Each structure stands twice: as structure tokens, then as C-alpha cells.
Amino acid sequence: MSQDQQASSSSSSSRFLPAKSWQHFAAGGLGGMCGAIVTSPFDVVKTRLQSDLFRQKHSTINVVGGSAGSVVVGAPRAPSNLLYNFVETGHILRDIYREESPRALFKGLGPTLVGVIPARSINFFTYGNGKQIIANTFNDGKENSYVHLCAAAIAGIATGSATNPIWVVKTRLQLEASTRKSATNGQRFAGSSWIMIKKIMREEGVRGFYKGLSASYLGVTEGTIQWVLYERLKKLSAGTEGRGGMQQWLGMLGSAGTAKCVASLITYPHEVIRTRLRQPSVNGVMKYTGLLQTLRLVIAEEGARSLYGGLSAHLMRVVPNAAVMYSIYEGVLYWGA
Template identity: 75%
Template sequence: MSNVIAPHVTTHEHDLTRYSTSSPSSSNLGSGSKPRSYTHFLAGGLGGMCGAIVTSPFDVVKTRLQSSLFQVQPQVIMSGSGSSGTLALGGGPTRGLLYNFVETGHILQSIYRDEAPRALFKGLGPTLVGVIPARSINFFTYGNGKTIIAEQFNNGHENSLVHLSAAAIAGLTTGTATNPIWVVKTRLQLASRVSSNSRGTPVLGSIGTIKQIMREQGVRGFYKGLSASYLGVTETTIQWVLYEKLKGMAREVEGKGGFAEWAGMMGSAGTAKCVASLITYPHEVLRTRLRQPSINGAVKYTGLVQTLKLIIAEEGARALYGGLSAHLMRVVPNAAVMYSIYEGALRYAPH
């Protein structure tokens, strides 16, 4: 496995992959300077796990804001006098983006107060079960894929087209392999007090949810939202390409080693994720709607195009950005944590 990464690739001084694997004083390193190919798998899983745990509460809020279930079931999230003020999680049509960040804080407080602190981590189990293999597969496929593509089609040189191709392949592979896990996670996060016991704990856990999906929809139910996931490959593709560019620029400006290097890398990861999310966010809402449970046996959202048309017709185009504030508050620090751990693991792992 270790010979997947060819020695001659490291002879190119401006190869962006050496940002995380080369030593500060050398621009021409032997094959021993490169991490083993499976290190991408382990490092990606570790980074994904840490990022998911830190930002889990924002993930719960984001999922609820994306869903129509919590827009038609108002909850108390603002306090005018006591707890009399009510506001639907989706917010009113006149709410600005800045207010959405304030609203996210109110929702976090509401969940903590009304559903118990553990509700802020609803779906964390399936999230970790999904994030670890998802990030492992994604980083492994991308990290080794860009090297193979460069060797086969570009004489060992990496460029934006190589990064784009590797990122697209990694996104498709990851989405297909992990979609069932995300379906279960979404169902758990949409469990409200209506379907909870007196302690605020969802009646159905992961196993119960799996059985319910299998009973009601069969195996196909675990692949709800897959089309939207494939549409979301554009996000990971933009993110990887932009990250490589920004990382290279930061390296040229700040040099190698020290705090400045890591700060530049974390800033590159956060910026890349922020830009990619802003460009492609509607697919997140479409995917959440497609994964919603049926209501009284009726499935409201049945396909990607049908869901898009229905949301615009019933709620307006603004609804396609529901939960954006919570999403950004989660994914930007998540990306910074995840990529820094990934790069650090690659650097200090056995070579």
C-alpha cells in the first residue's frame, strides 16, 4: 500500500501535498518522507471524530431549521416576559442573516431547557458512526487519488484539475457508502418532545429507528436523499480545490513551521468550507427534507426536483437557506479542527 505514493512526485518543489509531509528544510525528499497510504484513512477518521464532537449541538439546530417539521410546530425560543414569546424555528420572512445567528443561540438555549442537555447531542452516535468512516474514506480516496491521477494523466504534477477530479471521486464514493447512516442520524435529530418520554429522551434509539425505516420503507429508505448527496459533491469538490489553493498561498507567505503555518492552514480550511457551503447550501435542505419521516403514513417529499419545487411553492426560495447560520457555526470550526488534526497526523505518522 505504501508505494501508492510515488517517490518522484516529491521532487517538484511546489507540490502542494508536501505542505503536510515534507520537512522544513528539504525540497527533495525520498519516498520515506511520504506517509503510508493508509495514514490518510486513519488521520481523516480521527479529525472527523474530534470535529463532530465539538460541534454536535450546532448540527442538531441546523437539522431542525432545515426541516419542515419544526417550522409547523412553533416552540418557545425567545422570552419577552417570562416564556410567553413564541417563534417558529424557521423564523419570520423579515428576519435578516445576522438575526439568524442570534436565533441559533436561542434555539440552543430552548433545547437545553426544554429537552434536557443531552438533547444537544441527539444523533451524535450515528454521527460518529458515520463521520469516522466517511472522513476516513474521503481523505483516503482524495489523498491517494490525487497522486494516482497526477501520475497517470499529468506526469506526476498536481494542479487544480487533478484536485477537482480526486475530490469528485472521493465525494461520490463517500456519499454512496455512508448515506444509510446519515438517514438514521437525521431521523434521530428530528425526534421532538412529541415522540419523547417524560425525561426528554427519544423513544426510538438508533436500533429502533433502523427497524422502523426498514419496516416502513425497506432498504430503499436508507438511501433517501442520496441524489441530494450526489448534488452535494460540488461542495466537497469546491472545498478541496480551494483548500489546496489557500494552503499553498499561506505557505508561500508564512513559510514552513511554527504557529504561523498552522494558523494559515486552519484559516485555509475554515475559509474553504465557508465559501463552499455558501455556494452549495440548498442541497443540504433538500437532503434533510428527503430524509424526513412520513407523517401519518404520508411521504411529503419524494424526489429531488419535486422537493425543490414544493419548497419554493410553499415557503419561498428563502427556505432553501434554512439553518444556514447554525450550519456555518458548525462547519467552519469543524473544518479547522478536522483538517489541522488530519495534517498533523500525516506529518507525525510513520513514513
């Protein structure tokens, strides 16, 4: 084979299988794992605030007689504003710790890690290699926002389809109440992952593991916005233009956190809808059965504001999560180059 033919063959191979493509897989999984562990308590709070099963318990705060923060069913809710929402998140974390045990703050972490590691690995692998393939195939090897958008959308669909069953199990676990007594007796809380898997299979069949998949596909827009913004902000950040040290690290943190915050604010209602769709049945009846049905029912019963339930806890989780995840991802790619 001539040198020209070898070069052509090498170029064709790199076009469809970029060099060191495995690094995106490993870096994404490692970053996702670290971020999930650090921010797990906020994930529990967010899930509960999104669900109407815990709305009555956690949406009212008694401020009479100096007992601010006490949860009292039927008490008038404090004025809703951004600052209060963050304070409310703190109260709920405290109540879960007191009433259910510290372990309850990490409910669902097992299936979260089981889901996060492959989810982030698949997402970063598909996106990192996809943008190179799309650019080489359709844009003369040049990356731009359109290339990033297409790669992010494909990555989101692939990730959602592969990991939806894991997120269903995680959501069900987080919505199961557990008492301090059962925890201190050394018993595993009722919703262990395996027990929950068998319960879903027995009561709902295989289709039960794909509850909320339509909302997950709708959520692809969040990942798409996040990736496109991150790429743009990374270019604008002086800390990521070939400069090392603290400036480069801070640039990555700022770009990742800002991109995730903006994307979450724009697309957050799909998170609430997805959580409602994944809720267990009550007395054998599934209250939420479809994307549009859930949207209409939530607005009719609770108002449009409820579509942003748990937003404060969500932001407190996903912004630092994204900063940790993307910095680890970029670091692994940098040191593996």
C-alpha cells in the first residue's frame, strides 16, 4: 500500500473513530460519579419537592412562637421568593436528617451512581466523539455551534434511552418514606434497589421502567443548551485559551456552572413532569399517565408555579455538580492527551 493510500486510510479511520475516543467515556463517568456523591442530599430534596406526594409535608413552615422552620401540616406557607426557597431547602435537609436519619439524605445514591456513571460515560463519549465525526463529515473538520448542537442532541437521546430504567428506580426510592426507627434497627430501608426493581416489574411490567421517557426526550433540550453554552463560554474564557494553572481551572468551573444554570432555568419544568410520571401508583391508580396529561393536570390543580417546585434544591445540586463533572472531564482529557 502506498503512503498516499495509507494516509487516506488513516484519515478515513480517524474520521469515524477519533483517536483516544475511550477517554471521553472514562472521563465522563469519573466526573459524573464525583459530582453525584457530593450533591446527593440536594437531589433527594429536589425529587421530593417536585413530587406532590411530599408537597403537603414540606411546603408549610410554622414561624409562630420562635419555632421557625418547624413543619406543621396546615400552617400557612411563607411568602414564595428565591431567598425563601433556598432557606426552605435547608429546612427540608434538616427535617430529613432528624426524622428519617442521615442515611436518608443519600437515598437513591446507589441507583444514582449506577445510572450516573454509564449515563455520563455515554453522554460524554457520544458528544465528544460525535462532534468530531459531524465536523469532519459535514463541515470540513471545523467545529461550530451547529455541530455542537447536533452532537449534544444525539448524545442526549442515546443517554436517555439507555438509562431511563435506572432513573425510575432512583425516583421511586427517593419518594419512599423511611423512619429513623427502621434505620437504627439496622434494617435496610424498604426501598432497596432490588426490591424496587421486582416491585415495578410485578406491578407495572417492563413498561414501568420507561415511565417519564417522553419527558426525558424533552429534556434533551437542556443538555443541548448546556453543551452549546459551555463550548461558547469556554472559548470566551481567557482561562481556557491555552493558559494553565488556577486561571484555566476557574475558567472551566465558571463556564460549566453558568451553562448548567442557564440551561436548567430555561428547561426546568420537564424535570417536574418527569418526576410526576415516575411516581408510584396510589391505591393502584396512576395519577399521571402522559406528558401532556401531566402538564395540564399539574397546572390545573397546583398552578404554573408548581412546575418550578424544587428549583432551588436543583440549582444547589446541578451547578456545583456540573462544575465538578466538567473540570474532571477536561482534566482527564488534558492529562491523557
